[in-house]
Amino acid sequence: MKVEAKMLLALGTFFGIMCAVYWNWSLENAGGVMMFAGMLLCFLPGLYYYWWSRRMPTRPEDNPQATREEGAGVAVPSRVPPSGPSSPVSARSPSCCRWCSESGSWFRA
Amino acid sequence: MTDVLHPVHVGGPANDDHDEHHGPTGILKWLTSTDHKVIGLSYTVTAVIMLVIGGLFAEIIRGQLASANGTLVSFAQYNELFTMHGSVMIYLFAGPFAFGALANIIVPIQIGAPDMAFPRLNALSYWLYLTGAITMLSGFFTAGGAANFGWVGYAPLSNSLNSPGAGADLWIGGLLLTGFSAIFTGVNLTATIFYLRAPGMTMFRMPIFTWNLLITAILILLAFPVLTAGLIMLYADRHFGTHIFTVAGGGVPVLWQHIFWFWGHPEVYILALPFFGMVTEIIAVFSRKPVFGYKGMIFATLSIAALSLGVWAHHMFTTGVVLLPFFSIMSLLIAVPTGIKMFNWIGTMWRGQIWFSTAMLMAVGFVFTFLVGGITWIYLASPPLDFFTHDTYFVVAHFHSVVMALVLAGMGGLYYWGPKITGYLLNETLGKIQFWFLFIGIQVFTFPMYILGLQGMPRRMAVYPHDPQWVHLNQVASLGAVLIGVSTVLFVVNMVYSWKKYPAGDNPWDAHTLEWFTTSPPPHHNFYRLPQIRSERPTWDHNHPEHRALQHGEHEKTHA
Numbered sequence: 001m002k003v004e005a006k007m008l009l010a011l012g013t014f015f016g017i018m019c020a021v022y023w024n025w026s027l028e029n030a031g032g033v034m035m036f037a038g039m040l041l042c043f044l045p046g047l048y049y050y051w052w053s054r055r056m057p058t059r060p061e062d063n064p065q066a067t068r069e070e071g072a073g074v075a076v077p078s079r080v081p082p083s084g085p086s087s088p089v090s091a092r093s094p095s096c097c098r099w100c101s102e103s104g105s106w107f108r109a
Numbered sequence: 110m111t112d113v114l115h116p117v118h119v120g121g122p123a124n125d126d127h128d129e130h131h132g133p134t135g136i137l138k139w140l141t142s143t144d145h146k147v148i149g150l151s152y153t154v155t156a157v158i159m160l161v162i163g164g165l166f167a168e169i170i171r172g173q174l175a176s177a178n179g180t181l182v183s184f185a186q187y188n189e190l191f192t193m194h195g196s197v198m199i200y201l202f203a204g205p206f207a208f209g210a211l212a213n214i215i216v217p218i219q220i221g222a223p224d225m226a227f228p229r230l231n232a233l234s235y236w237l238y239l240t241g242a243i244t245m246l247s248g249f250f251t252a253g254g255a256a257n258f259g260w261v262g263y264a265p266l267s268n269s270l271n272s273p274g275a276g277a278d279l280w281i282g283g284l285l286l287t288g289f290s291a292i293f294t295g296v297n298l299t300a301t302i303f304y305l306r307a308p309g310m311t312m313f314r315m316p317i318f319t320w321n322l323l324i325t326a327i328l329i330l331l332a333f334p335v336l337t338a339g340l341i342m343l344y345a346d347r348h349f350g351t352h353i354f355t356v357a358g359g360g361v362p363v364l365w366q367h368i369f370w371f372w373g374h375p376e377v378y379i380l381a382l383p384f385f386g387m388v389t390e391i392i393a394v395f396s397r398k399p400v401f402g403y404k405g406m407i408f409a410t411l412s413i414a415a416l417s418l419g420v421w422a423h424h425m426f427t428t429g430v431v432l433l434p435f436f437s438i439m440s441l442l443i444a445v446p447t448g449i450k451m452f453n454w455i456g457t458m459w460r461g462q463i464w465f466s467t468a469m470l471m472a473v474g475f476v477f478t479f480l481v482g483g484i485t486w487i488y489l490a491s492p493p494l495d496f497f498t499h500d501t502y503f504v505v506a507h508f509h510s511v512v513m514a515l516v517l518a519g520m521g522g523l524y525y526w527g528p529k530i531t532g533y534l535l536n537e538t539l540g541k542i543q544f545w546f547l548f549i550g551i552q553v554f555t556f557p558m559y560i561l562g563l564q565g566m567p568r569r570m571a572v573y574p575h576d577p578q579w580v581h582l583n584q585v586a587s588l589g590a591v592l593i594g595v596s597t598v599l600f601v602v603n604m605v606y607s608w609k610k611y612p613a614g615d616n617p618w619d620a621h622t623l624e625w626f627t628t629s630p631p632p633h634h635n636f637y638r639l640p641q642i643r644s645e646r647p648t649w650d651h652n653h654p655e656h657r658a659l660q661h662g663e664h665e666k667t668h669a
Binding site: 001003004007008010011014015018021022025026028030031034035038041042049060061062063064065066067068070071 | 305306308331371411431435
């Protein structure tokens with residue numbers, strides 16, 4: 001998740017600089033507030049992803065030498081509906097399966 | 110080894126023996142499916158219908174303008190036409206086609222995922238889009254007609270005093286629904302790309318199309334909520350007695366323009382970036398080379414996205430209340446990463462074995478047309494020139510150059526990925542004829558409008574002074590519009606003529622990225638098996654092991 005985190009933090013930093021320059025130069029509030037909010041919208045997930053990437057082991061999708069077998073994650077059996085994905089090779093990582101079943105289970109087919 | 114004439118069927122049998130999915134069929138499938146491919150096809154068909162509707166409005170507009178005092182439509186009808194033409198084309202065609210149609214179908218397959226991260230949310234996005242489209246267009250059936258204040262809906266023209274009918278409210282409601290559709294798609298795309306990539310598909314091995322869609326999704330999440338807020342404020346002004354945009358109650362009309370364009374400028378990049386990605390993919394495959402400057406493309410796209418959130422007021426230079434130097438500098442800066450992309454496209458083609466298929470012709474046509482539109486952007490980014498050309502046909506010509514270039518790229522995307530989605534190729538001869546009608550039509554349509562704009566012809570006017578040169582130039586532009594219409598008809602003819610006629614095989618173009626590893630069309634969860642992913646061209650590496658991408662520290666053996 002390092003690349004994702006750095007991308008969002010870089011965007012947030014850029015918006016912050018742009019916001020600071022614009023707000024001080026133009027003294028106009030609407031655009032300044034919108035850019036400030038955009039900066040927060042980038043920093044919030046970016047900081048979370050950065051914290052997550054430092055705390056968790058490398059996922060198979062972030063490992064350039066990962067094998068197909070590493071990506072066959074463990075689904076939580078009781079939460080997988082009978083009509084759920086049954087492809088012989090699952091592309092989901094274990095963390096994704098856990099994340100999907102815990103936080104997005106209603107939206108899964 | 111795969112070549113174009115004898116594709117190796119690596120994905121598995123193209124029947125349901127190995128696929129355990131037994132979902133609904135027929136109309137029930139189209140109404141209830143959460144499969145991203147079905148939803149993406151629904152988006153594609155709906156978006157193309159919107160393109161035809163918006164195109165019909167355009168033909169009527171050009172018919173009216175073919176003479177100086179045209180009487181094809183009344184002034185009121187003309188106002189509705191240009192409003193709904195812009196609204197349909199931008200909100201209902203270009204946006205959904207860019208990030209809902211091909212993105213929905215292709216992105217999960219390009220990263221090796223079985224579906225989008227939230228399939229039901231994906232379905233909800235489509236139905237919100239369709240409902241929003243019907244809502245917006247139903248304004249034509251109201252007593253006061255459809256919205257008639259321009260696709261930008263400027264206050265105070267769009268308030269209840271100046272636009273009292275239900276058409277305006279339906280326009281606002283339709284936009285709110287399609288806005289939510291876009292936001293949910295942005296959430297889905299971001300989550301899918303961050304969490305559902307196949308093993309070994311690191312961020313810097315993703316195809317450029319997927320990268321562009323990721324950046325588009327982030328832009329959607331940053332920009333669309335602002336539009337939603339602005340629309341709610343506008344509706345509140347119209348019906349709940351607030352005075353956010355009305356001077357009488359202490360409001361500020363120009364605040365609408367700040368809010369609208371803070372969304373509006375990122376929106377044009379939300380429209381453009383997916384098509385940039387399509388063109389990058391097509392040019393690489395049909396030059397038989399990897400993308401030139403892969404990381405440069407990514408950083409250029411990120412720069413464009415970042416800068417796009419800081420340039421909104423270049424649409425407001427003539428209001429007199431914006432900081433001209435700031436927005437001028439930021440707008441001019443966007444030309445730098447865009448130029449990097451242009452040079453990278455040329456660099457990808459340079460010394461390649463170029464195959465001018467229909468898709469490649471469309472991509473090259475896009476590069477030329479977008480270059481023309483981009484150069485005129487430089488003029489408009491300069492306040493003195495913008496003061497002269499604002500609200501003239503120069504601006505109309507500029508943005509039509511740009512969006513018609515996106516149409517070229519979109520057509521290229523359909524010709525390129527159509528065989529993967531349907532399993533059948535489109536007829537190349539008809540496709541090339543369509544390309545020439547479209548490409549020549551675009552130039553014949555836009556170039557007279559540049560001249561008209563520089564001569565001062567204002568936009569959004571149903572009639573104009575009877576200057577012989579203006580009449581002549583308008584007639585040439587109308588001829589261009591007819592050629593574009595013919596090209597659209599040719600596309601439909603091609604689809605009908607080629608229906609299930611030319612089986613495509615898994616990889617008819619000997620393409621590079623992961624979606625070409627699976628069957629055409631892909632099975633229900635996209636892959637029977639995945640290759641080892643060791644570069645940004647996994648299918649190429651699998652099919653051409655003698656030319657696979659080298660790993661870090663590995664060097665090509667030199668011959669003694």
